[in-house]
Each structure stands twice: as structure tokens, then as C-alpha cells.
Amino acid sequence: MPSKSLTVELRNLFIDRFSDDELADLAFALGMNIKDLGEDTTKGKARELAAYVVRHEWVAKLIAEVGPKERPEIEWQALLTEHVSRELLSDDDRSRLVDILANNYDMQMGPSARYGLMDRAGLRERLKFIDLAGAPLSLAYSIVSDLEPLGILPGQPSFHALGALINYILQLPDTTTDDARILAELLVKYQLISDPAYLDGLTTTYSIDVTPVRHIDPSLLPPPVTAKDLARLSTEAPAVIKDESPVSKVLIRSSEDNLLDIDLLAGAIYSAQAVGRIELPRGRAHGTGFLVGPDLLLTAYHVLKSKDMLESAVIRFDYQANADGVVTQGRVFELMPDFYVGSPDTELDFALVRVKGEPLAERRMRSEDEGQNYLELLRRGRHRGYLLVSPSKIVEFERINIIQHPNGGPQKAMMTENYVLNDMKGNRVHYLAITQPGSAGSPVLNRRWEVVALHHSGGAHPPLKDSADTQKLEMYRFGEGIPMRAILPKIEKWLPRS
Template sequence: MVKFTVEERQRLVTLLASVPLLSTESGRAEMLALAGLGDLVPHIDLTGAPLVAVSRVVSHLSAYGRFSRDQEALGVFLNLVATLTGKEQQDFIAGLLLTHRMMVPVSPAPTVVSWKGVDSPGSVEEKIITSNTLRPVHFLERALDAARAVCHIEVRAGATGWTGTGFLVAEDLLMTNEHVLPREDLLADARFRFNYEDDPTGRPRPVETVRASGRVFLSDQELDFALVELTGRPGERWGRLPLADAPPPVGERVNIIQHPAGQPKQIAMQSNFVQYVDDNVVQYVTATLPGSSGSPVLTDEWRVCAVHHAGGNLREPATGSRYFRNEGFRVSRILDRLPADLRSRLS
């Protein structure tokens, strides 16, 4: 537990209250998450005036103690805050970190001596530009884990055919769009290809092709989803995707792992903001192409919040206005349509 003198605490709380990013409840939560302390957010009252709220944060983190072998939770937080302050504040925070053995402080930022924008150098404090795109490195590992459960679908119907994307939600159950698999009789000639992707050298990886078992097929045109059972329990080898209770709010990001235009597996995780959410659909600007239909729309926790099904000049249900967006039906609505025995088998 970190124990400050009265003077140290007063000066620290005043400093924190003056940081613009800590002036709002959402900003305080974002800073804690960015410091890797997101799990503590539900346990701290972040509401109220900045001076009161940051005082609670200091008290909670001080009492929490060690975050890791060499780091106090409060030290991790202050080390991040220091990057948003001027040299005098950085020196003060560095002194606290060293005096109270909280952690080694970050190296001080160089002074901005010339600035070609409309503001003077002294007013430039924040380093998060427009939105926070920083993620821990394991974010990429989790993306690769999630990608294993996504497959390329090839459907044949006589002389015609088409491709789409699907993903495992159980060891033997795959979800996609109804317009990718609209009828049960198409299953006999449908192919589900896992690991259809390139390695880092651009060479194709070995593909596993799986067939439908014919035992379970459920489709819904209104919500544009299909659920099909596959042979050989491929989820035991390729994993399955967990389902989210709710989609991210407007302004947050969603990532889509897909087979655009029938190509080897790709991922869209830039310029990927949610634009609209209601009880049925999520609309977003994450990139897709024909062939991406049936792809999982994933939160930053790599949980499926929707099944991608359409894009273009779409109508926003609440306003009737049209926007160029992509859209997926919410998983929660899809789950409501499933029989209890199937729902119990899902992630």
C-alpha cells in the first residue's frame, strides 16, 4: 500500500484533476483501461467533479497494492498520466514513483520547441490523437486465435455457385447467413474450408475441408442467419468463437474476420467504427466485400456481437436516413430464434 504525506497527496490530486483526459467519467475509465487496470473500473466510483473522482482513484489504487512483482497499481496509472503532462509535473510524478518504490518512471518526453498548428506548444498535452488505438500486443495473438474458427464456404447449385464466410460457435455447429445457405438441399454440395489463408511468405497453408452432417440445419430469412452441423467436430481443432451479450456502443470499434471476394482469409481492424445500434442490427464502417457475408462481427474482446450480412447505401432504422455502411444482425436476436437444445450447444 502506498502512503503519501498530506502535501504529496494534495499536490498529486490537484495535478490529476487538471489533466483534460481525466475531466470526465468516461475519460477516467479509458485511462484506467489504457493502463491495464480496466478490471478495477467497476469497483471505483468515477463520477462527480474531477477533484473528487481522481481522489477516489488515488485511494483505491493505493490500497490495491501490487499490480505485478515490480509495479504498484497506482504507479502504473501515474506512469501513464505522466505522458500527458508537462516537464514539471513529470518530474513530480517521477519523484513519487521512485520515493515510494511504485515503479521505474517512463523517460521524460522532449520539450516541444516549435509547433506549426494553431495552438502554442504549451497547450499541447494529449498524445492520444482523435481516438485511442493503442492495444496490448496480445490483442494480435487473440485475433489469430479467433481467426482459426472462421472458414470459407463454397456452395454449388447446379451450374451456378457462390462463396461466403462462416464461423464455428460450437465444436460441430457453424453460423453463416441465410442467403449464403438458404436451403437444406444445398448442404450436399457445400464445402467448408478451414485454414484457407496464406502464411507470412504468401504461400497457401494446408486446408481442411469439412462437409455438413445433414443432421442439423436451421435458417431464418428475416434475421439472415443459418446454423448448420458439420462432420468431424472441427471446433476441436480450430476452436470456436464466444458470443457477446451486447454490441459495443456507437463510436467503439468492431473487427471482421472474413473471406472477401472468396479470397484467402483477411481481417478488417482499421477505420472500423460502430455508427448505429438498435435491438436488431449493428451498423459499422468496417470494410467488407461480397463473399464476406456470414462473417463474425467481433468486439475488441474477440466476441461475436453480430453476423455481417449486407453493405451499401443502407437505411438507418431509427431515422429512415440512408448512409454508406455495413450491417450485421445482433447475435442476441439470433439466439432468441434458436430452439433451447441448439442454444445450449453454443459458446
């Protein structure tokens, strides 16, 4: 937790460097009204504002976002370094967390993969203070030490900075059961997520028996659904569907809850902005591709087999149909003819090329957009500029989504009732999915809308050798993709690091 000296230092800073109007502007930027502090004098306002920031764990919000924007000449980061205690975790808990983080798959790779890990956890803004080079163990200690004192994340009021990273790693399929239990225990013990129901779920799932040593600020808690609420709602009559009706057969066969969180739908629209139709030549559909950097496009090798094709090929973004079926023209970008990295279709079947210009530059996220959910980014008209790539293991029954241009037509998103049929094997993964010619080169995305594979074929290519898996797959109309875990080492050095 921040030390008392930080409160004093902030109070003195506010008195010395801010007028009454500037204090009011700073409070407004933090999301509050200075009048609510109940003070009339400058000193009183400065004292209560400083205390409020520290008490509500808005240190990260002030130092990383609001402060530099309102008063960029002040050395905000120096305040954090000098005055914040780093003793949130016990020594044993810190050591356990550092070991788990150091052994994470991304941490074992190079700086770009480590950058991707932090970015996917919503912590990209902290990377300006962390050197991603070096041994995994020492880097893991630096990351934990940097995040530990920060408090609530700007843009993610439900997460302590450390909680965002721990919760992300907890959800990765690569995380072992033993490590997952340790991570869940840390979240519960230190109350690093401001959602009691979620923490209760972790407690039950992992049979956790710890007493919290930290308490959540009540002002950050979401509204609960109480037993009285459930009792009242249960009086509403549910829809009745007769067993023999055609609808009941569909519902019985359905294996996934079709009540989707709105952020999942927003994620589809957000992600679709970075997916386009590849044409060769312009106007003739040839496949699908997606941005993995501001100007880097990934597609299947058999869509763009050589550098010679780049002179004639283009990528068309925003090629979509509205609810009436009216199709938009979209935006066309040419490809750079002098950059090409690829692997044949019998191997990894990928081609990495460069776009002339940055297709999503006008929507580029700003520092204040970091950590926002997909729905909020859509409201703001913001985008990272590319899709995040995840090298996490892909496991049986994992749900996946594919954004594609089937048959070369307007963009479609395949969501719900699509899942992985078996654990990824080397450089191939198979999934229950409907794709068409023209879908090759599409991103295969997980529930967080991270790219986990590159779709390259409806069916297996090359053909699978006879095995128990082959017999299982023959029961389905399945798609085949190349896991990003296999592709990433080949392209990592070109991916964004800032």
C-alpha cells in the same frame, strides 16, 4: 477470506497424504520452489506451504486446477465448502451485486446464455459447481456465493474470482451508469483487481470515495510506470511530421489510437481459427461462416438457403496467405445434411448448420487453460473450439472487427478505424467497415473478440425507410449486420453448455 481452519486443514492434508517429493511437485505446479519456504522437515514444509497458499489467495488455483491434477483422489472442493468463509462482501454490497447480476440480459435468458456470460468472464471452470437453471435472483446469489471465497483465479493472477465477473459486467454497454458506478466501487473497495493504475482510473471515472477494506498481495502487482520513468522517457525526441505532409493528413483524420495491445492482435489470430470459407460445391467460394460450438457453424441464410444445399457445401478453415502472398490449402470439412435452422434474409438472415467432426478438436482447451489470455492460448496451441457469442447491446462508436473471406479469397481481418454508426435498432446494426462479396456470414466481433453480430450485407437489406439515420448512413460506405441479441433466442438451445 479463507479461515484459519483451512490453513490447518491443508497443513494436515499435506502431512498425511504427501511425501517430501510430492510436496515439492505440488509447490512446483503452483509456480514456486519448495526450498524458498525455508523448511527442511515434512511438517515444516506442509505448514509453510499451507500458509503460503492461503496468504497469497491461491486457494482457487490449488482446489480448482493444481490439486485435482496432481492428486485427483482427494476431495478438494469439499475443503473449500467446509472451511472457507464467504464474508468478503458486506451484506449491503452483496445484495447490490446480486440485484445487478440478476438483471443482466444473459441472466434473464436460458441456461446457454448464462453459461455464455460466465464463459466470457473467464469463469467456465466454476460452472461444474453451479446449477444454471432457476430464477435469475436465486441463481445470481448462488454465483456470488460461489465466487466470493475463491481468491485469485488460476490463469488470471490479476483478478479475484469475483472481480473477473464484476469487471466483465461493468464493461457491458447494457450496464446502466448507476450500476456501473456500484460495480466500480466494489472493485475499488475490495481491491478485486491487482492493478492499482486500473483501480485509480475507475476511482477517477466514477468519482469513487471509499476506503479499501482489502489489500492486494504486493507479489501480484505489475511493475509501475513512475513519474521518474515518464520524466526520463520524455527526453526522447518525438518524430516530427510537417503539417503539409501527406502523412499528417492521415494522422489528423485518424480517430483511433493505432498503438494496439498485443492481446488484441493475438485475439485476431485466435478467433480466425474458428472462421472459414464456405464453398458450394467444393472449390467454389460461396461465403463465410464461423463456429459457435465445437461442430456448429453459423452463416448467413442467403449463403445457405436450405437443407438441400448441405450435401454439396463444405467449410474450409485455415485458408490464408502468408506475408509473400502464398496461399495455404487449408482444411476442408463437410456439413451434416440432416441439421438446419434458419431465418430468411429479409428477417434475421442466419443459418445454423452442423459440421461433420470438430474442426478444432486437436486444439481444445484443457482445464488448466481456463482464463488465459489470447496470447498465452496461442503459445500453448489451445482453443475453446468455437467463438463466444455475446448478446450485449451494440452502441454508436463501439469499435468492431470482422474476420472474413472477401471476394472468396484468403482470410482477412478488418481491424482499427471500424466502428458502429448508430445504436442497434431491433434486428439490424450498421457500421463503418470494408467488406466484399464473399464476406456475408462473417462474425462481427467486439474488442474482446466476442461475436456481437452476423455480417450479412454491404449496405442495408431490406432498404431502410427514410429517416435521420438513413441520411447519416448515406455519407458512408457501411456494412449491415444482424445483432446476436436478435439471433441468440432462436439458436440458444443448441449452443454449448459444458
